[in-house]
Amino acid sequence: MWLEAILLSMIVLGGTAGELCITRAMKVVGEVKDFRPLALLRVFGRAMLVGWMWFGLALMGVGFFAMLAMLSMENVSFVVPVTALSYAAGAYGGKLFLGERVTPLRWAGILLVCLGVILVFQGKG
Amino acid sequence: MKSSEGLHLKTYFLLFLMVTFGPVGDILLGKGMRTVGVPPAWTPLELIHFFLHAFSSGIVWLGIASLLTYLICYTLVLSWADFSYVQPASAFAYAIVALLGHFWLGEFVSTRRWIGIATICLGVLFVGNTALNTTGRR
Secondary structure (H helix, E strand, O other), X not given: OHHHHHHHHHHHHHHHHHHHHHHHHHHHHOXXXXXXXXXXXXXXXXXXXXXXXXXXXXXXXXXXXXXXXXXXXXXXXXXXXXXXXXXXXXXXXXXXXXXXXXXXXXXXXXXXHHHHHHHHHHOOO | OOOHHHHHHHHXXXXXXXXXXXXXXXXHHHHHXXXXXXXXXXXXXXXXXXXXXXOOOHHHHHHHHHHHHHHHHHHHHOOOOOHHHHHHHOOHHHXXXXXXXXXXXXXXXXXXXXXXXXXXXXXXXXXXXXXXXXXXXX
């Protein structure tokens, strides 16, 4: 149980922090308007020059390895839904770290997502 | 917001790709890791053996390829949409993962878990009705 809790924390915190860093990097790069392969490669090249991108990828890597370990122990239909706990962390992080305004309706939606995660946890077969 | 309809169309298309490649990647990883099994001990050496074993599985690599496609779509959409909008909007993937886990991998999904997943999707609908970008940056 402790092991699962540790792995879940690594998935949620590592994944969310990594995504926040990648978001910050992509905001530096700017909106992608040209979807041709060469243009996309240039965008990713520019993104790779932003330090936040590397930091984000490293953190997401930690989350990914923890996910692999947890998938060896539990069903995927349990593991993947419980990682939705990252929504609350993501919204809070988006507000604090990226200056995003989270509307009450969006908070309500996130609250429902978290409630759903709790039910999924309780319904572990 | 300039060309709001086009921006929404572009966003929904990439979200569609995300909810396709994300769940398929998760299912393939789940299937691959099931064959790898649990590490006998959680020591650094055993973990290295465990991950080497995992990365020798073709199914795991297929899962990684699918998740990389998901990550590319995700990164692109994050260049204009809010993180707190995109992340929950991709939560439909959870329902798809549970459906694939049940029908493809034969996993047992209890009624309470289905209700939980439906609640997650309801939360997603709430989130989907909020503004796409709240920081004013493009």
